[in-house]
Amino acid sequence: MKYVLSCAVLFLATIVLAQQQGQPPPTTNPPYQTPPTFPEGRQAPGQQMPPDTQAPPAQTMSSQRVEGQILDQLKAEPTLSGTNIDARVDNDSVVLTGSVDTLAQHDLAVQIAQSNAGNRRIVDKIKVKQQT
Numbered sequence: 001m002k003y004v005l006s007c008a009v010l011f012l013a014t015i016v017l018a019q020q021q022g023q024p025p026p027t028t029n030p031p032y033q034t035p036p037t038f039p040e041g042r043q044a045p046g047q048q049m050p051p052d053t054q055a056p057p058a059q060t061m062s063s064q065r066v067e068g069q070i071l072d073q074l075k076a077e078p079t080l081s082g083t084n085i086d087a088r089v090d091n092d093s094v095v096l097t098g099s100v101d102t103l104a105q106h107d108l109a110v111q112i113a114q115s116n117a118g119n120r121r122i123v124d125k126i127k128v129k130q131q132t
Contacts, residue, residue, distance in 0.1 A: 094120050
C-alpha cells in the first residue's frame with residue numbers, strides 16, 4: 001500500500017512540474033522598486049561632482065619623523081640584517097647610502113624609503129656588492 005501511495009505522489013509531482021515548465025515566466029513587475037541612483041533634484045549622471053570641502057588638510061610629516069620611520073623599518077627588516085644602509089631626510093629628498101649584498105636588498109631598501117618619503121624624491125647612493 002505504501003508503495004502505491006508513494007508512486008501516486010511521485011506521479012502527481014511529475015505532472016505538476018511538467019505543467020509549470022510549459023508556462024511562460026510571469027510578466028508581472030516585481031513587488032519592489034529600485035531606488036534611483038541619484039536622488040531627484042540633485043546631481044544628474046554625467047556631471048562632475050564638486051570637490052570635497054570637508055576633507056581634512058593633508059598632513060606633512062617632519063623630516064626627522066620620516067627619517068626615523070625609514071631607519072626603523074630598515075632595521076626591522078630581516079632581509080636587510082647585516083647591511084649598513086643609512087637614510088638622511090630633508091624637506092625635498094631622502095638620500096640612501098651604504099652597501100648591500102644583493103640587488104633584491106637594494107630594491108627593498110628603496111621601496112621602504114619610497115613608502116615613507118611622501119612627496120620627497122629618493123636619491124639612491126646604495127652600492128650593491130654582488131650584481132647578477
